[in-house]
Amino acid sequence: MSFRCTPPPKDPVRTLATEPWKLAVSAFQVSPRTWYVSGQTWVGAYLIDTGSGCILIDTAIPESLYMLVNAIYQSGHTPSDIRMILLSHAHFDHIGAAAALKALTGAPIYMSEEDTRFMAECPDETLVLDPDSHPQLFTVDKFYHNDTPIRLGDIEIRTLLTPGHTIGCTSFFWQETNPVNGERYTVAMHGGVGANTMNDNYYAKSKGLTPDLRDRFLADEPKVGAIHVDIALPSHPNQIEILDKAGQYTHESQPYLDSTIWADFMHERVRQVKALMKD
């Protein structure tokens, strides 16, 4: 397998609100302990079974909440298994259903302190960015710290502040063991890489994001890209093609195992950001 990205769906919010079957996808496993559970093909959400409850990474939007809940059941889990809700960054497409998920599960919500402030100060650039989506406000219960991993069951998630796409965009790294052969894999999801908020046109209108975030993203890439990752998961499944192998996972086959993808993915995103700087 080699790294491949694909175009995102057109007009995804309206499609999810009015013709959701066009973007629907059943839950599928991506690693020994993790399932893709957003129920739709635009925005990713992942459920990690820690052996003592589950961790949910990102929630997608309220218009696709029922698809996510359905996908959690399809994965063999229930919403009441969720003990923590981790949010990658404060854009509506990742956090829009957070209020509902918190009410449904009682689980605390984690987000970076930087993006919690960004959300409070610039709602029209974060939670209510798209008029077709109708998220509810929520409170963040805990902030991330690079030096303090999040632990549940036998899973330990290291969080890394990776600014650029937003101020407090946060990436996640954790280890899983293949129960068949005992191999250990580092699984990761980058918190956000979209160049749509890392260009001069965006900065000209933005109240919260400034060009130094783009500088930081470019400067950090060698360090972030050098992290060894065996299974790289995208926050939007078009960023790293994973849908084409949906349903193929077995512990023996490990269809998503490829330690070249993470670095290639980071290089590609830097290329996209630099391409916009030449316009």
Ligand SMILES: [Zn+2]
């Ligand atoms: Zn975003």
